[in-house]
Amino acid sequence: MMAGVSRILIRRLSSSQSLPPSVRCCSRNFHFNINGKRDDAKVSNDISQYPVVDHHFDAVVVGAGGAGLRAAFGLSEAGFNTACVTKLFPTRSHTVAAQGGINAALGNMEADDWRWHFYDTVKGSDWLGDQDAIHYMTEQAPASVVELENFGMPFSRTEDGKIYQRAFGGQSLKFGKGGQAHRCCCVADRTGHSLLHTLYGRSLRFDTSYFVEYFALDLLMEDGECKGVIAFCMEDGSIHRFRSKNTVIATGGYGRTYFSCTSAHTSTGDGNAMVTRAGLPCQDLEFVQFHPTGIYGAGCLITEGCRGEGGILINSEGERFMERYAPNAKDLASRDVVSRSMTIEIREGRGCGPEKDHVYLQLHHLPPQQLAVRLPGISETAMIFAGVEVTKEPIPVLPTVHYNMGGVPTNYKGQVITHVGGEDKVVPGLYACGEAACASVHGANRLGANSLLDLVVFGRACALTIAETGTPGEKLSPLKPNAGEESVANLDKIRFAEGTIRTSEIRLNMQKTMQNHAAVFRTGDLLKEGCDKMDAIYQSMEDIKTFDRGIVWNTDLVESLELQNLMLNAVQTIHSAEARKESRGAHAREDYQDRMDELDYAKPLAGQEKKSFDQHWRKHTLSTVDIKTGKVTLGYRPVIDRSLDQEECSAIPPAIRSY
Amino acid sequence: SINVLIVVNRVYQVVLRPTLACPVSTRGYKGEASDDSRGDLIEIPLPPWTEKDGETMDMKRRRLLFQSRKRGMLENCILLSLFAKKYLNTMSETQLRQYDRLINEPSNDWDIYYWATEAQPVPNVYAGEIMDLLKEFTKNKDQEQRLDAPNLEYLDKGSQ
Numbered sequence: 001m002m003a004g005v006s007r008i009l010i011r012r013l014s015s016s017q018s019l020p021p022s023v024r025c026c027s028r029n030f031h032f033n034i035n036g037k038r039d040d041a042k043v044s045n046d047i048s049q050y051p052v053v054d055h056h057f058d059a060v061v062v063g064a065g066g067a068g069l070r071a072a073f074g075l076s077e078a079g080f081n082t083a084c085v086t087k088l089f090p091t092r093s094h095t096v097a098a099q100g101g102i103n104a105a106l107g108n109m110e111a112d113d114w115r116w117h118f119y120d121t122v123k124g125s126d127w128l129g130d131q132d133a134i135h136y137m138t139e140q141a142p143a144s145v146v147e148l149e150n151f152g153m154p155f156s157r158t159e160d161g162k163i164y165q166r167a168f169g170g171q172s173l174k175f176g177k178g179g180q181a182h183r184c185c186c187v188a189d190r191t192g193h194s195l196l197h198t199l200y201g202r203s204l205r206f207d208t209s210y211f212v213e214y215f216a217l218d219l220l221m222e223d224g225e226c227k228g229v230i231a232f233c234m235e236d237g238s239i240h241r242f243r244s245k246n247t248v249i250a251t252g253g254y255g256r257t258y259f260s261c262t263s264a265h266t267s268t269g270d271g272n273a274m275v276t277r278a279g280l281p282c283q284d285l286e287f288v289q290f291h292p293t294g295i296y297g298a299g300c301l302i303t304e305g306c307r308g309e310g311g312i313l314i315n316s317e318g319e320r321f322m323e324r325y326a327p328n329a330k331d332l333a334s335r336d337v338v339s340r341s342m343t344i345e346i347r348e349g350r351g352c353g354p355e356k357d358h359v360y361l362q363l364h365h366l367p368p369q370q371l372a373v374r375l376p377g378i379s380e381t382a383m384i385f386a387g388v389e390v391t392k393e394p395i396p397v398l399p400t401v402h403y404n405m406g407g408v409p410t411n412y413k414g415q416v417i418t419h420v421g422g423e424d425k426v427v428p429g430l431y432a433c434g435e436a437a438c439a440s441v442h443g444a445n446r447l448g449a450n451s452l453l454d455l456v457v458f459g460r461a462c463a464l465t466i467a468e469t470g471t472p473g474e475k476l477s478p479l480k481p482n483a484g485e486e487s488v489a490n491l492d493k494i495r496f497a498e499g500t501i502r503t504s505e506i507r508l509n510m511q512k513t514m515q516n517h518a519a520v521f522r523t524g525d526l527l528k529e530g531c532d533k534m535d536a537i538y539q540s541m542e543d544i545k546t547f548d549r550g551i552v553w554n555t556d557l558v559e560s561l562e563l564q565n566l567m568l569n570a571v572q573t574i575h576s577a578e579a580r581k582e583s584r585g586a587h588a589r590e591d592y593q594d595r596m597d598e599l600d601y602a603k604p605l606a607g608q609e610k611k612s613f614d615q616h617w618r619k620h621t622l623s624t625v626d627i628k629t630g631k632v633t634l635g636y637r638p639v640i641d642r643s644l645d646q647e648e649c650s651a652i653p654p655a656i657r658s659y
Numbered sequence: 660s661i662n663v664l665i666v667v668n669r670v671y672q673v674v675l676r677p678t679l680a681c682p683v684s685t686r687g688y689k690g691e692a693s694d695d696s697r698g699d700l701i702e703i704p705l706p707p708w709t710e711k712d713g714e715t716m717d718m719k720r721r722r723l724l725f726q727s728r729k730r731g732m733l734e735n736c737i738l739l740s741l742f743a744k745k746y747l748n749t750m751s752e753t754q755l756r757q758y759d760r761l762i763n764e765p766s767n768d769w770d771i772y773y774w775a776t777e778a779q780p781v782p783n784v785y786a787g788e789i790m791d792l793l794k795e796f797t798k799n800k801d802q803e804q805r806l807d808a809p810n811l812e813y814l815d816k817g818s819q
Binding site for chain 2: 087088089091092093094095096097099152153154156187188190193194196197198200201202204213234235261262263264265266296297298299300377380381383384385386387502503504547548550552553554555556558559
């Protein structure tokens with residue numbers, strides 16, 4: 001009976017399109033007929049199959065997470081008529097998952113200095129972070145948190161009424177010599193939600209225009225300048241061109257390229273892909289952060305607190321293997337050490353489960369009362385997503401993709417840059433912030449609680465830079481009448497795709513390939529094999545098969561467009577990883593286990609000769625893709641080693657990174 | 660003496676709760692919970708959610724499918740997309756409207772997770788048939804492995 005109902009539903013779905021019947025079976029050739037401007041835009045659909053609406057704004061922000069909302073709010077507050085285009089309702093952006101907090105050197109728990117936070121972040125980035133951007137972020141941090149408080153974020157307080165700050169990994173005092181710092185500010189356990197709620201609510205008072213459940217397709221580029229964004233409305237299938245002098249990309253990360261990641265199914269790297277399709281480079285995509293304990297398959301995060309309470313990792317032989325890899329710290333060694341140990345166990349055949357592809361996190365040796373009181377959420381998550389009763393059985397876990405350090409390259413002001421003739425060059429009209437951007441403050445490895453800070457500081461930076469360089473109500477330069485046509489042609493092609501391989505199949509192939517070849521364990525042969533496999537999977541997109549032909553609320557179409565975006569992120573990630581022959585931060589190779597800097601910082605520097613730019617790896621990767629062939633081209637640009645003001649804050653010269 | 664009263668009150672509340680559940684104060688899912696004044700929610704009210712007018716049941720189902728699969732965090736993505744796979748196509752109009760409100764009105768996705776897992780009590784406005792179904796579904800009595808959101812092909816009966 002279920003099948004019968006569904007069959008009727010499908011027939012009804014495919015006939016309930018919003019197109020006039022005469023047009024529905026037309027050939028795939030079409031063109032635009034635009035008729036309209038501003039908000040009361042007129043819609044034309046007499047010739048074009050897809051009604052197109054033109055909007056003019058002073059600024060357009062793509063993405064309504066922490067970074068996007070901060071940028072939209074800042075722009076609206078400065079008087080710019082701002083549009084925010086988002087595929088999700090703002091408070092449902094992935095920022096809501098963040099329960100940790102925001103780092104800022106407020107000095108409420110002990111004497112603190114933002115320069116110590118600066119040092120921690122530079123060191124955490126394994127000297128791949130740009131120190132001018134890190135200087136900007138850590139110096140702005142206290143003011144940013146106070147500003148958020150003034151907007152209405154109810155930070156947790158100490159008894160004296162000051163903002164409570166807790167300890168977090170990688171944060172120290174006195175340039176690493178003064179012990180653990182306490183600089184993470186939080187709103188109970190819903191910092192991410194509070195950030196979104198506060199910024200969204202405030203931005204509405206300044207008349208920000210939200211276009212919710214609009215899927216951004218591409219940037220509108222002309223002569224190397226960004227003139228806006230083209231998007232499609234999921235609710236009625238109409239196409240919208242948001243024309244503007246200022247476009248901000250804040251679309252988040254791309255964890256979904258991997259089989260196992262902690263990210264929501266919305267993290268599909270849409271902004272990175274839009275930039276790639278515009279012929280611009282992405283930066284440092286090979287740097288993907290892994291968290292040691294995500295639930296196998298589901299990927300939901302199991303907090304480090306489990307191991308803190310006595311949980312242990314075991315292999316198929318029931319051995320507590322961390323004793324071999326980290327005799328002192330054992331299961332509480334640093335994240336990248338634990339992740340790599342788990343991966344080695346699996347590769348050497350001691351993995352668990354029918355495919356021997358994960359390890360176990362054992363908690364059932366702990367008293368049930370302790371589990372219930374100290375780790376309440378774990379029992380529920382394990383039961384719901386792994387069908388495991390933690391008081392009786394171990395939880396299957398795997399190092400899980402957690403964050404993307406790489407993204408759209410920007411300077412510390414949030415302006416998107418390319419690298420031409422050995423110089424950084426600003427792309428006019430284009431900005432980026434948040435996880436989608438690569439300023440680069442996280443370099444090769446991100447510290448906990450620096451991500452929410454990144455969102456707020458650089459979202460604000462984009463708004464400030466736009467306010468500095470432009471004025472509200474500025475006249476827009478003309479745009480070709482058929483700008484964005486290619487994007488709609490692509491949408492149409494995917495909507496009616498009749499190949500032989502389903503979207504879900506191609507997606508799974510990509511995810512499994514990335515998981516097997518470009519995860520924690522990286523080595524030359526494995527990466528090379530992965531590159532070849534990914535190139536073939538990229539080609540297989542030509543043979544994609546979708547099944548939902550409608551235009552209204554077509555989830556199949558959206559997920560297929562997202563797959564296109566993921567694919568571009570995946571090929572750049574794996575090719576960049578294969579090319580980088582060193583280990584730095586989150587990129588760890590078994591065949592090149594050391595960092596390869598311009599000087600050997602493990603030895604005395606006197607008498608050493610500096611390696612030339614193409615002989616060392618302390619540089620940013622810039623990757624571009626030929627969309628038709630899927631061929632990835634790599635280039636490099638130098639790391640910025642000077643702070644914004646050498647007197648205020650000395651840059652930290654590279655050193656060996658040990659904790 | 661006020662402190663004594665507070666302590667006594669808290670102990671009383673803990674005793675009343677079922678043994679496996681945790682103390683009444685807001686339980687953090689990850690990390691320590693601390694007092695939440697909810698000042699932002701009180702002082703910055705967002706525009707109220709309203710039901711969409713003039714939507715056919717088909718369109719509602721299609722919209723709710725997208726909105727079930729695309730959530731703020733992974734736990735809800737998996738839970739709601741599996742729930743939608745099981746129930747969405749056979750929900751009555753009333754049930755669809757209940758479900759619409761449940762997944763679209765709350766501003767914090769974690770709240771929906773806490774209600775479904777019974778970590779926190781369900782506010783009266785969301786209590787009902789659909790919430791009960793969701794709570795039951797979440798319990799995973801058959802202990803099936805819920806490794807990921809399902810692929811969409813279960814909707815493509817035309818090719819099977």
